[in-house]
Amino acid sequence: MEIEAQTGLAGGSDRSAETRGKILDAAVQEFSANGLAGARMDQIASVAGVNKALLYYHFDSKENLYSAALEMISTKTRDATMATFLRDASPGERVLRSALGHFDRILAQTEFQSLMQQEMMRLHKGESGAMDLLIKRVFAPMLAMYQSMVREGIASGELIDTDWLQIHLASLGTNVFYFMSSQLWRELLPYDPFSPEVLAERRKTVVHFLGLAIFRDRERGAELAEKVLADTPMPEIRVDKSPFGVKHERKK
Amino acid sequence: MEIEAQTGLAGGSDRSAETRGKILDAAVQEFSANGLAGARMDQIASVAGVNKALLYYHFDSKENLYSAALEMISTKTRDATMATFLRDASPGERVLRSALGHFDRILAQTEFQSLMQQEMMRLHKGESGAMDLLIKRVFAPMLAMYQSMVREGIASGELIDTDWLQIHLASLGTNVFYFMSSQLWRELLPYDPFSPEVLAERRKTVVHFLGLAIFRDRERGAELAEKVLADTPMPEIRVDKSPFGVKHERKK
DNA sequence: TCTACTTTACTAACCAGTTAGTTAAACTGA
DNA sequence: TCAGTTTAACTAACTGGTTAGTAAAGTAGA
Numbered sequence: 001m002e003i004e005a006q007t008g009l010a011g012g013s014d015r016s017a018e019t020r021g022k023i024l025d026a027a028v029q030e031f032s033a034n035g036l037a038g039a040r041m042d043q044i045a046s047v048a049g050v051n052k053a054l055l056y057y058h059f060d061s062k063e064n065l066y067s068a069a070l071e072m073i074s075t076k077t078r079d080a081t082m083a084t085f086l087r088d089a090s091p092g093e094r095v096l097r098s099a100l101g102h103f104d105r106i107l108a109q110t111e112f113q114s115l116m117q118q119e120m121m122r123l124h125k126g127e128s129g130a131m132d133l134l135i136k137r138v139f140a141p142m143l144a145m146y147q148s149m150v151r152e153g154i155a156s157g158e159l160i161d162t163d164w165l166q167i168h169l170a171s172l173g174t175n176v177f178y179f180m181s182s183q184l185w186r187e188l189l190p191y192d193p194f195s196p197e198v199l200a201e202r203r204k205t206v207v208h209f210l211g212l213a214i215f216r217d218r219e220r221g222a223e224l225a226e227k228v229l230a231d232t233p234m235p236e237i238r239v240d241k242s243p244f245g246v247k248h249e250r251k252k
Numbered sequence: 253m254e255i256e257a258q259t260g261l262a263g264g265s266d267r268s269a270e271t272r273g274k275i276l277d278a279a280v281q282e283f284s285a286n287g288l289a290g291a292r293m294d295q296i297a298s299v300a301g302v303n304k305a306l307l308y309y310h311f312d313s314k315e316n317l318y319s320a321a322l323e324m325i326s327t328k329t330r331d332a333t334m335a336t337f338l339r340d341a342s343p344g345e346r347v348l349r350s351a352l353g354h355f356d357r358i359l360a361q362t363e364f365q366s367l368m369q370q371e372m373m374r375l376h377k378g379e380s381g382a383m384d385l386l387i388k389r390v391f392a393p394m395l396a397m398y399q400s401m402v403r404e405g406i407a408s409g410e411l412i413d414t415d416w417l418q419i420h421l422a423s424l425g426t427n428v429f430y431f432m433s434s435q436l437w438r439e440l441l442p443y444d445p446f447s448p449e450v451l452a453e454r455r456k457t458v459v460h461f462l463g464l465a466i467f468r469d470r471e472r473g474a475e476l477a478e479k480v481l482a483d484t485p486m487p488e489i490r491v492d493k494s495p496f497g498v499k500h501e502r503k504k
Numbered sequence: 505t506c507t508a509c510t511t512t513a514c515t516a517a518c519c520a521g522t523t524a525g526t527t528a529a530a531c532t533g534a
Numbered sequence: 535t536c537a538g539t540t541t542a543a544c545t546a547a548c549t550g551g552t553t554a555g556t557a558a559a560g561t562a563g564a
Contacts (some may be wrong), residue, residue, distance in 0.1 A: 160464060
């Protein structure tokens with residue numbers, strides 16, 4: 001028995017696995033750009049270079065394909081994140097590293113963030129969809145690890161004595177908010193908030209600020225921030241920035 | 253000449269103004285719950301208690317109605333926010349107050365936040381829509397005021413010397429992220445993250461954390477946080493929490 | 505000969521927007 | 535003061551474009 005068959009519903013050959021991969025990639029693109037309702041099955045088929053009927057052959061429905069795409073990208077993201085937590089370093093340093101990793105991951109791959117935002121809004125409306133699974137398999141383990149990391153840091157006296165969730169929210173929230181509102185900053189700030197230079201500066205500021213905010217000894221926080229930044233280069237920014245996805249408009 | 257006629261497109265009688273108000277309220281509800289694409293004109297009409305054609309009589313199109321609804325609620329929010337900035341207090345205290353005010357505003361009225369989130373995603377896709385106007389009339393003045401407030405605080409030595417934008421992002425980001433992911437926390441945390449007690453605790457933590465993070469003198473930050481919290485009671489939480497909006501499903 | 509895939513043509517639903525008409529209040533002039 | 539006229543506010547029923555999903559028959563490779 002093979003190891004796959006997690007996401008797809010049909011067949012199991014090499015060829016079909018490859019095709020499913022192409023479809024999933026196209027689906028991630030289309031869904032992250034247009035949302036579940038806004039995405040067009042024809043567009044996904046066209047980008048994947050296959051016939052529309054094939055989407056229904058492999059994944060039974062639009063929702064099914066959506067779930068599969070969501071699961072694929074989430075698993076990827078989880079594995080990348082968990083790696084940060086497991087480094088050999090003090091809890092405080094790992095908190096800084098994970099904040100930086102989060103920043104870089106959003107930079108390098110917008111799709112996950114975009115899909116999550118949409119999924120949050122769907123969850124709000126009670127259309128849980130594929131989220132239940134993700135919560136158990138992706139978010140719960142990540143959060144548990146984060147929690148024990150921060151608690152360890154508080155217990156050892158390295159970090160200030162505050163709610164561990166607050167540190168988590170402050171780290172992630174700042175990044176998510178910045179990228180979420182990116183187009184707003186573009187209009188509001190007198191400089192381009194997504195030029196490589198400005199991004200590098202933001203990255204620094206995020207980590208330094210966190211260093212000043214959460215460490216008992218602010219000087220140590222600043223030093224660690226410096227160290228973490230020094231050995232983590234900023235990822236390449238993808239060039240396909242703004243026009244990401246295709247608009248679908250009704251004709252008049 | 254009358255003062256109104258800003259949002260609506262037709263007539264100007266008392267009766268029509270009242271009807272337009274009802275339609276706009278219904279529209280805010282439906283659009284914030286379902287997004288521009290997901291909202292149903294039939295549903296808005298039904299909630300407003302009028303015929304669908306009347307929506308087209310008063311506002312020419314779905315997009316037009318959307319813009320009008322967005323503008324109405326944004327103006328409301330801006331006025332509430334500006335009030336915080338203008339209090340007679342030190343810059344640092346006003347920063348704390350505005351963070352708390354932001355938290356409370358999201359609590360008391362989810363619609364604005366929800367609409368903004370959606371509008372951010374549309375902006376990303378280049379469908380700027382009504383946002384250009386809002387940026388000039390709502391966000392630009394708020395941001396300018398915030399910036400000078402923080403800079404004043406840094407200049408006087410009250411606040412740490414960091415990018416003013418970082419303080420802004422950290423304050424707002426934490427709140428936005430918490431409420432955006434509310435349903436996720438509901439599943440992940442061992443307690444209800446939206447019970448009045450937990451919310452009160454979050455509110456405290458947010459302000460205290462900011463006090464510790466941005467003030468040169470941490471003790472002063474803690475004291476000011478205490479003071480600000482003491483004279484700002486938490487708003488009532490609306491009871492119509494989770495099921496906000498109506499789902500639209502295709503029939504099989 | 506089976507699995508993976510294509511092609512073409514279709515349907516059923518959905519939903520923004522329109523049309524053609526109704527109601528009632530306000531205005532007009534003799 | 536009231537019949538006649540206009541106009542703003544509103545409705546019921548329909549139209550037409552769009553799109554998820556299906557059906558059925560066929561092709562290519564291993």
